[in-house]
Amino acid sequence: MNLSLPSETIFHAIESTIKDYRKFAQKNISEKIKDMTIDQGMVLLFLNEHPELTQKEIAELVFKDNASMTRMINTMVEKKHLKRSINSKDRRRYIIEITDKGKDVLKTLPPIIHQNRNSSLKGITKNELNQLEIILNKIRTNCAKT
Amino acid sequence: MNLSLPSETIFHAIESTIKDYRKFAQKNISEKIKDMTIDQGMVLLFLNEHPELTQKEIAELVFKDNASMTRMINTMVEKKHLKRSINSKDRRRYIIEITDKGKDVLKTLPPIIHQNRNSSLKGITKNELNQLEIILNKIRTNCAKT
């Protein structure tokens, strides 16, 4: 069986790219904000735009499962970026609020993220980005077909 | 600050794609092989092609850090897929050998991986794959620049 090495596949390139970007982005965030991971930042951004999101919905948006999201939000509540309170309209859910400390992060974070995206996409044309997205979507569709 | 939602960025698409592929691939592996993750399978493949690899080198190839690799190999040794022995030429390293049980996995695994790659890349042209790789490399280069 002459299987080419995993390192030669496109999946290697995809995975390596996202990991490099994550490291790059995390480094730039950590320089400015203490105790804030990319994913925690994403949770803040999503909640800021859509305060009514449930944990389950946030989890889907940031590609985590419910269990991970429960624990992530626990940590963020301990760190005082978020506050959980009972949702009397549906007592299975929580209302998740961004605290003042969380709002401070939201002042600092967006420009860093912008900067991260801009620098990591420098020299790449709109057309290339479209291409990229189209191809990635093809792969995703293929993987979804049971 | 009108930051577009994270879900609208290309990084969302990249991350989502690799996660979908991983789930898809893991599912197909699990159907045929017990107790074998994609990454453990990759370790077997790499070691099979390059038996002299150190843990550190394997770690780089599969994008893990040394600590994770130590623990991954611990697990694989416990599960009897691998065997560690002392490398008398450099006593800081180990010689890592694939056991018979590991070799059995290597008989079953490659066709599954081939199949996974083929089905997930169906309908995508060579040219598109090249494009994809070029663009991803640009991003990686940008992220590497300090």
Next chain:
DNA sequence: TACATATAATTGATATATCAATTATATTTG
């Protein structure tokens, strides 16, 4: 040679990933 430095691997601490099972509450349906 002796000491400083480098390297490979491990360990500890904490966070996250994942699956399965469980709890509490809502909703649907007979």
Next chain:
DNA sequence: CAAATATAATTGATATATCAATTATATGTA
């Protein structure tokens, strides 16, 4: 309405991710 089913969140168990500190061994250099 009552029972069955569905949903949101949690918990437990185990693996992996990540960083910093540590151990053991090699290598470079005065």
